[in-house]
Amino acid sequence: MTGASRHYVLAAGGTGGHLLPAFALATELERRGHHVALITDSRGAEIPGKPDFMPAHVIPAGRFGKNPLSWFKGIKAVLEGRRMALRLFESFEPSAVVGFGGYPSLPTILAATSAGVPTVVHEQNAVLGRVNRLFARRVDAIATAYPEVERLDAKHREKVHLVGNPVRAGVLSLRDEPFPPLGEDGLLRVLVTGGSQGARVLSEIVPDGLSMLPPALRQRLQVIQQCRAEDLETVRERYRTHGIPAELATYFEDMAARLADAHLFIGRAGASTIAELTAVGRPAILIPLPIATDDHQAANARELAKSGGARMIRQERFTAKELAKQIKALADNPQGLANAAHAAWNCGRPKAVEDLADLVESFGGVDMMDVIRVGGNNARRASQGAPVGQALRRPQRQRAARETAK
Incomplete structure (x- = not known):
């Protein structure tokens, strides 16, 4: 005091x-x-x-x-x-x-x-x-x-x-933890969230985008995705059809633990999301909410994208093909994701x-x-x-x- x-x-x-x-x-x-x-x-x-x-x-x-x-x-x-x-x-x-x-x-x-x-x-x-x-x-x-x-x-x-x-103490405590090891044959854990209410566009695009990755990369995927309640069964069926293991829920109580295990984040660019990604150091693909006041989510994403810690895709260009392209560019080799994670970490306050x-x-x-x-x-x-x-x-x-x- x-x-x-x-x-x-x-x-x-x-x-x-x-x-x-x-x-x-x-x-x-x-x-x-x-x-x-x-x-x-x-x-x-x-x-x-x-x-x-x-x-x-x-x-x-x-x-x-x-x-x-x-x-x-x-x-x-x-x-x-x-x-x-x-x-x-x-x-x-x-x-x-x-x-x-x-x-x-x-x-x-x-x-x-x-x-x-x-x-x-x-x-x-x-x-x-x-x-x-x-x-x-x-x-x-x-x-x-x-x-x-x-x-x-x-x-x-x-x-x-x-x-x-400021971010939650539970998230901030992860700052000194190393980026999860990612070998050439190890699991690639992807965390997908769309804010407190979820985002339908993520439910519609992400499963198909992940399915378009090269087989060697797709077979390593393990997905955790937040969805709207009305979208859960549809998204679950899409992942089942693509043969991609996925855990789906409308809300995750242990989000800090999920973020700690993630190799890649896909989601919106809200202020709290950016703060947590940079506090922990996690690479991201960000899709700013297009109706956000003054387009502030796109502004939020710019510093992180400029640093190399994230890729930003405008929602009008957010297609399964574009998502697969950006994921492949980040995850083609383990060091690529690790470098992006370090860049994100450097943006943290x-x-x-x-x-x-x-x-x-x-x-x-x-x-x-x-x-x-x-x-x-x-x-x-x-x-x-x-x-x-x-x-x-x-x-x-x-x-x-x-x-x-x-």
Whole structure:
């Protein structure tokens, strides 16, 4: 622990991509002796993995669709969520509020900035999300998972801190384990997932793509694939027809163990997926979700693909023939996969949760600023005693601002 115990509020929307980094940060802050509360929406409250010590406060977050007639309802919900967040701040008195994106971050960060509470936003993707874009000018710090983030205005560069994307402890513990041995005649284990709900395109393309590999390679395959419930039997029959051993399920509880055994990953390019692949060091064939906001999954995949740790196939070009071609290019020899695994490993940022916690701890504390262990210019500025980002607000200013906000 670095200093006295403090209170922090984390705000995250109702998807695993937003919640899992928040859970990881909460665990690290609690380990350092701090108290942490979560603000989320009704969907977020159902996401598994929330630490038992962290209370969850569900607020109305508001949604803004394409129909302007729905905006009044969304604005009303945001204002109510802001009021609820302010009431929590009165009793909990957070030293800082951290937003991870998603609808609940909007009223929470709005409340924090109006109440004078220091604010940090964490962007998991390689494109700055809508809520984080909205508050980029007003927050005290912007933590990023990638060295290059699209839609991030250059004028906010001074408050940007590259920390990475926190991953689950069970996955991070695999970082120092070697890549699974792969002899010329050994099993080639392929892990296929399409996010929390699965992806139908993977169920339709992957079995046929694997069947088009050269016989010597195809006979070594052992597949583990996540599918939608309605696709399970169809996919099982396809693998049976092709003579490829495959274990199928709608959800795998032991995903960390599956990733540890895998020689090759095939799936989407969500932020958490990329973070885990690079934490462990696993080569991948990535098919970005084409309808992802601002095409952020393609942006997520670029760093890993450029390094040689992955191949990216756009969904419109994702055919069985193209998949087989890319797998063959990676797996023609054991060293090819091992080299790709090492390239992926080099893209990992295993200190992400520690660096993010250091950044968060630097706000709202005592007069002496804690050192922030992050890379780039910010690390040099901190080591030289220069301020990082905007000046820190002190607790007295927070309380005065809260009184004004009332």
